Amino acid sequence: MKQYNVAIVGATGAVGNKMREVLEERNFPVENLRLLASARSVGKKLSFKGEDISVEELKENSFVGIDIALFSAGATISRKFCPIAAKAGAIVVDNSSAWRMDKEVPLVVPEVNPDAIKRHKGIIANPNCSTIQMVVVLKPLHNVAKIKRIVVSTYQAVSGKGLKAVEELKLQSKALLEGAEPEIKVFPHRIGFNILPQIDDFLPNGYTKEEIKMIQETKKIMEDDSIKMTATTIRVPVFNCHSESVNIETEKKLSPDSAREILSKSPGVIVLDEPASCKYPLPSIADGKDECFVGRIREDESIENGLNLWIVADNIRKGAATNAVQIAEIVIKSLQ
Amino acid sequence: MKQYNVAIVGATGAVGNKMREVLEERNFPVENLRLLASARSVGKKLSFKGEDISVEELKENSFVGIDIALFSAGATISRKFCPIAAKAGAIVVDNSSAWRMDKEVPLVVPEVNPDAIKRHKGIIANPNCSTIQMVVVLKPLHNVAKIKRIVVSTYQAVSGKGLKAVEELKLQSKALLEGAEPEIKVFPHRIGFNILPQIDDFLPNGYTKEEIKMIQETKKIMEDDSIKMTATTIRVPVFNCHSESVNIETEKKLSPDSAREILSKSPGVIVLDEPASCKYPLPSIADGKDECFVGRIREDESIENGLNLWIVADNIRKGAATNAVQIAEIVIKSLQ
Numbered sequence: 179m180k181q182y183n184v185a186i187v188g189a190t191g192a193v194g195n196k197m198r199e200v201l202e203e204r205n206f207p208v209e210n211l212r213l214l215a216s217a218r219s220v221g222k223k224l225s226f227k228g229e230d231i232s233v234e235e236l237k238e239n240s241f242v243g244i245d246i247a248l249f250s251a252g253a254t255i256s257r258k259f260c261p262i263a264a265k266a267g268a269i270v271v272d273n274s275s276a277w278r279m280d281k282e283v284p285l286v287v288p289e290v291n292p293d294a295i296k297r298h299k300g301i302i303a304n305p306n307c308s309t310i311q312m313v314v315v316l317k318p319l320h321n322v323a324k325i326k327r328i329v330v331s332t333y334q335a336v337s338g339k340g341l342k343a344v345e346e347l348k349l350q351s352k353a354l355l356e357g358a359e360p361e362i363k364v365f366p367h368r369i370g371f372n373i374l375p376q377i378d379d380f381l382p383n384g385y386t387k388e389e390i391k392m393i394q395e396t397k398k399i400m401e402d403d404s405i406k407m408t409a410t411t412i413r414v415p416v417f418n419c420h421s422e423s424v425n426i427e428t429e430k431k432l433s434p435d436s437a438r439e440i441l442s443k444s445p446g447v448i449v450l451d452e453p454a455s456c457k458y459p460l461p462s463i464a465d466g467k468d469e470c471f472v473g474r475i476r477e478d479e480s481i482e483n484g485l486n487l488w489i490v491a492d493n494i495r496k497g498a499a500t501n502a503v504q505i506a507e508i509v510i511k512s513l514q
Numbered sequence: 515m516k517q518y519n520v521a522i523v524g525a526t527g528a529v530g531n532k533m534r535e536v537l538e539e540r541n542f543p544v545e546n547l548r549l550l551a552s553a554r555s556v557g558k559k560l561s562f563k564g565e566d567i568s569v570e571e572l573k574e575n576s577f578v579g580i581d582i583a584l585f586s587a588g589a590t591i592s593r594k595f596c597p598i599a600a601k602a603g604a605i606v607v608d609n610s611s612a613w614r615m616d617k618e619v620p621l622v623v624p625e626v627n628p629d630a631i632k633r634h635k636g637i638i639a640n641p642n643c644s645t646i647q648m649v650v651v652l653k654p655l656h657n658v659a660k661i662k663r664i665v666v667s668t669y670q671a672v673s674g675k676g677l678k679a680v681e682e683l684k685l686q687s688k689a690l691l692e693g694a695e696p697e698i699k700v701f702p703h704r705i706g707f708n709i710l711p712q713i714d715d716f717l718p719n720g721y722t723k724e725e726i727k728m729i730q731e732t733k734k735i736m737e738d739d740s741i742k743m744t745a746t747t748i749r750v751p752v753f754n755c756h757s758e759s760v761n762i763e764t765e766k767k768l769s770p771d772s773a774r775e776i777l778s779k780s781p782g783v784i785v786l787d788e789p790a791s792c793k794y795p796l797p798s799i800a801d802g803k804d805e806c807f808v809g810r811i812r813e814d815e816s817i818e819n820g821l822n823l824w825i826v827a828d829n830i831r832k833g834a835a836t837n838a839v840q841i842a843e844i845v846i847k848s849l850q
Binding site (some may be wrong): 185208270293326328329331333347348352355366368371372373374375376380383384385386406407408410414415416417421423425434453454456458459460461462473474475476477478479481484486488490 | 625646663664665667669683684688689702703704705708709710711712716719720721722743744746748750751752753757759761769789790792793795796797798809810811812813814815816817820822823826
């Protein structure tokens with residue numbers, strides 16, 4: 179089997195670390211792995227398949243000989259370095275928001291729109307975490323019943339904001355339990371035992387960028403601009419795994435039973451929906467898993483064709499690292 | 515000023531304790547305060563206006579001489595003892611779900627439907643916490659623009675399940691931070707750093723009782739059965755204050771600006787809606803307050819006349835104790 183030279187940009191971050199782990203777990207055919215980060219991480223050693231790899235500084239010439247470059251170092255880095263990597267001959271899978279809405283760049287969830295990958299011109303975008311888990315569950319329902327409108331409220335874990343945010347939740351929780359004043363550094367307000375109705379910056383229309391990302395990316399990935407959607411994205415004091423309360427209106431009537439049946443056969447979805455025995459998706463269940471969990475499927479009787487769903491997934495795995503590696507797996511198939 | 519003999523049933527619980535506090539804070543004209551609870555709390559002393567009052571066992575003859583009885587000891591106790599208290603001549607304000615949907619019993623939020631109190635026959639019901647904070651904010655908008663449909667997802671604090679639940683969140687959080695196994699006693703699953711999509715028991719249609727309570731109570735309090743509504747109620751690892759992501763569709767167009775203007779003049783509402791400076795309602799802000807905080811008001815462009823709102827309130831105060839005492843204040847005005 180052909181082996182590939184792979185680079186991870188942002189290798190020391192929450193997602194970058196997980197990308198390395200997932201490449202190993204899924205036995206991705208890696209010839210050489212290059213770990214790239216900012217100057218302050220240089221010299222740090224990270225393990226891959228039992229071998230210690232030194233982190234190198236991300237530079238313009240970092241992509242010589244690289245076949246696949248996985249980026250997760252923020253939009254500013256991606257805007258500059260993804261084209262450089264692509265020009266050097268690498269196929270880029272970018273986890274930042276930089277290229278997602280670019281018409282020339284496919285935005286891909288492998289369970290939903292794998293064919294979009296074929297149209298890439300060197301860069302493929304990995305969607306926002308909260309979008310990925312929602313479309314994995316909604317696309318199979320859309321195929322059967324056509325979704326007209328989505329109203330989603332999210333319950334997003336701190337890991338989505340990186341390792342410092344995870345540390346902040348730990349430190350603040352500890353302080354509050356001890357009756358001490360929590361220190362606020364990463365989030366605009368205390369997140370320990372609190373709920374923040376803000377993820378990313380605000381836009382003039384009162385929405386956050388995260389909310390607009392969810393709306394725009396959903397339409398692009400589902401390849402249907404006619405879907406109407408609104409979103410409220412909320413940060414909760416959970417370390418990992420995003421949860422979502424999703425209300426949909428469909429053109430065709432879809433009973434909860436048929437939704438469950440469709441979803442139980444859908445790739446990447448696990449239906450966990452036995453309320454009588456308190457079985458439903460939880461962050462504590464989805465943690466460390468690659469599937470999107472769905473439950474609490476029930477008819478919304480306030481409209482003619484309505485359903486409510488509760489969707490939980492590991493935002494660092496399926497919401498970021500695993501989805502990126504899955505894209506890379508499809509990419510290398512086309513190279514063989 | 516006339517003074518009244520007041521009883522609190524469930525005096526040692528989270529809400530019962532707060533009722534005593536709120537009676538004192540608001541200077542309710544109390545002649546004598548009788549604190550009633552189960553046999554195991556007898557002899558416990560609780561302070562009121564600098565005086566220690568012994569907790570007595572709730573018995574059939576506990577209400578002799580009582581003018582106002584505030585109940586918060588669960589539906590089973592209320593079903594049995596509210597009629598006994600009313601028969602003994604007390605006017606009952608009941609915080610349980612026992613009487614809320616009874617046609618003979620007014621279900622009251624003083625800012626919304628104070629006139630319903632007049633129709634009481636001895637028992638007045640205090641609504642569910644998650645319902646109260648929502649209708650305080652929605653009723654003024656309904657008056658102007660007529661709400662056709664509500665889609666709500668909640669973020670509910672553990673205090674709503676009582677003092678043992680608060681203790682469980684503390685203990686589990688501490689255990690998890692120390693890498694220990696958390697003990698699960700009060701909730702069906704771990705609540706520490708987790709999200710539970712279940713509040714109260716499940717019904718055959720897949721909804722929880724909490725969700726159905728919100729839907730039914732909203733229509734009764736807003737006195738409009740034509741309002742369509744669906745709800746998803748979720749428990750979050752927050753000690754106190756419920757948050758709600760509320761999506762409404764109105765008959766008349768309502769801009770975010772006019773909604774803010776209407777709400778800024780509405781009783782019991784505080785508009786906190788300056789996203790540019792990260793000002794929006796938070797549990798940490800609403801804690802200990804009697805008002806319902808609303809922010810993140812923005813147009814939902816997925817429908818013609820849609821708005822999103824974020825509502826936070828102290829579920830033990832306005833969601834329970836304060837609302838009950840406010841009802842009692844209106845009751846005694848009618849007695850004078």
